[in-house]
Amino acid sequence: MTDTQQKAQRGDFRSVPATAKAHAQDLIEFVQASPSSFHAATQVVERLAKAGAMVVDEAGQWPSAPGAYVMRRDGAAVAWIVPEKRDSLEGFRIVGSHTDSPGFRVKPYPAAASVGYAQVAVEVYGGALLGSWTDREIEFAGRVIDREGKEHLARTGPVARIPQLAIHMNRGVNEEGLKLHRQNETTPVIGLETFGADIFDTIAAAADLDRDDIVAWDLISCDTQPPRIFGTHGELLACARLDNLLSVHSSLVAFEALLADGLTSPDTTLHTVPVMVAFDHEEVGSATTTGAAGPLLSDVLTRIAVSLGCDLERTQQLYRGSVCLSADGAHGVHPNYVGEHEPGHRPQLNEGPVIKINANQRYATTAAGQAEVIRIARAASARIGQDIPVQSFVSANHKPCGSTIGPITATRLGIDTVDIGAAMLSMHSAREMCGTVDPWWLAELSREFWVS
Ligand SMILES: [Zn+2]
Numbered sequence: 097m098t099d100t101q102q103k104a105q106r107g108d109f110r111s112v113p114a115t116a117k118a119h120a121q122d123l124i125e126f127v128q129a130s131p132s133s134f135h136a137a138t139q140v141v142e143r144l145a146k147a148g149a150m151v152v153d154e155a156g157q158w159p160s161a162p163g164a165y166v167m168r169r170d171g172a173a174v175a176w177i178v179p180e181k182r183d184s185l186e187g188f189r190i191v192g193s194h195t196d197s198p199g200f201r202v203k204p205y206p207a208a209a210s211v212g213y214a215q216v217a218v219e220v221y222g223g224a225l226l227g228s229w230t231d232r233e234i235e236f237a238g239r240v241i242d243r244e245g246k247e248h249l250a251r252t253g254p255v256a257r258i259p260q261l262a263i264h265m266n267r268g269v270n271e272e273g274l275k276l277h278r279q280n281e282t283t284p285v286i287g288l289e290t291f292g293a294d295i296f297d298t299i300a301a302a303a304d305l306d307r308d309d310i311v312a313w314d315l316i317s318c319d320t321q322p323p324r325i326f327g328t329h330g331e332l333l334a335c336a337r338l339d340n341l342l343s344v345h346s347s348l349v350a351f352e353a354l355l356a357d358g359l360t361s362p363d364t365t366l367h368t369v370p371v372m373v374a375f376d377h378e379e380v381g382s383a384t385t386t387g388a389a390g391p392l393l394s395d396v397l398t399r400i401a402v403s404l405g406c407d408l409e410r411t412q413q414l415y416r417g418s419v420c421l422s423a424d425g426a427h428g429v430h431p432n433y434v435g436e437h438e439p440g441h442r443p444q445l446n447e448g449p450v451i452k453i454n455a456n457q458r459y460a461t462t463a464a465g466q467a468e469v470i471r472i473a474r475a476a477s478a479r480i481g482q483d484i485p486v487q488s489f490v491s492a493n494h495k496p497c498g499s500t501i502g503p504i505t506a507t508r509l510g511i512d513t514v515d516i517g518a519a520m521l522s523m524h525s526a527r528e529m530c531g532t533v534d535p536w537w538l539a540e541l542s543r544e545f546w547v548s
Pocket residue numbers: 194339340378424425500
């Protein structure tokens with residue numbers, strides 16, 4: 097089918113449903129409250145605790161009673177439900193995502209200065225679109241550790257900016273593109289030395305500590321411009337960290353819905369263990385204590401199985417009966433770079449969740465996984481009374497695609513995994529964009545995946 101035929105079939109106009117608008121507004125608030133992975137993981141814990149989940153301390157005794165639970169390990173969070181009826185459990189149903197986004201991390205010796213400007217020494221984190229960070233007001237956020245080893249969440253507010261060189265001194269920039277030397281030309285300005293600008297004072301104030309009490313930090317740059325719904329019909333959303341807080345948020349909202357549905361009550365029909373996991377460090381390869389290649393998820397699944405009284409044999413049965421929905425940003429087709437996309441697989445914004453497929457297994461999706469997503473999309477459509485379309489993404493053969501947590505969890509745990517996500521543009525920019533309807537649909541898909 098050609099693009100024009102497809103368009104004629106789906107109709108030329110669709111308004112943004114009120115539910116999608118409300119979901120997008122909640123997403124905006126979640127992103128604004130989550131300037132770093134530590135904040136995002138804390139948001140997940142706080143919201144689910146408010147919805148009735150019990151907060152688990154990993155260092156303590158693992159709970160076994162039926163109910164909903166949530167825990168945080170640094171910048172990652174995991175939530176799960178132990179159903180009342182446990183003998184007939186078929187496995188875990190996991191929705192995975194990640195809390196981190198590319199940017200600049202504050203170095204251990206952060207004080208820098210040049211010709212009267214106070215600056216902050218930063219290190220590039222992940223595959224950031226460096227140019228997108230210029231000429232915007234930046235804050236630093238994350239955690240600060242004090243002398244006692246105690247963690248303090250902190251955000252500085254707008255204190256920094258990476259100013260571009262005037263075109264008069266860089267005449268070829270429009271033809272040659274903005275080239276930034278990663279070491280010499282990305283150092284943000286934080287003020288003027290004559291005004292006593294000092295990054296230690298800024299960090300101390302953000303953590304509400306005396307400067308002598310701060311010892312170390314994990315602080316990353318964030319865009320300070322508020323997210324904005326735009327487009328002639330409010331059908332588009334511009335927002336920082338959509339990759340991948342959009343997916344973290346959609347699974348969080350779906351998990352909250354499970355709790356609101358009373359799925360921890362004795363008459364629950366759950367025959368699987370719903371698990372929500374938001375990993376950290378996806379943008380730098382996931383091989384950490386809180387990343388998808390580390391032990392976080394297997395630690396949690398094993399401890400749940402042990403608490404349910406499962407032996408090794410029964411645990412392996414549960415693993416084989418498990419499925420993982422790995423949710424991460426998908427590449428929407430770009431109107432100005434259509435040639436960069438595979439002609440038959442061009443995800444559109446607000447045309448539904450995208451199933452990501454790659455022959456070389458950069459995505460974990462199998463044919464069976466695709467069928468499962470289509471099945472739950474149908475069931476969710478029937479439940480909400482509105483069609484949730486599903487799209488497929490395959491990268492063009494001359495464009496090696498990125499990867500995500502899906503293949504890593506599939507390889508580590510041997511659990512069938514499907515890679516999905518909402519279509520977006522400007523991926524890894526300081527400010528990305530997506531459709532206003534897709535996040536809500538993704539949440540409904542996650543919810544259906546857990547209950548059906
Ligand atoms: Zn991502």
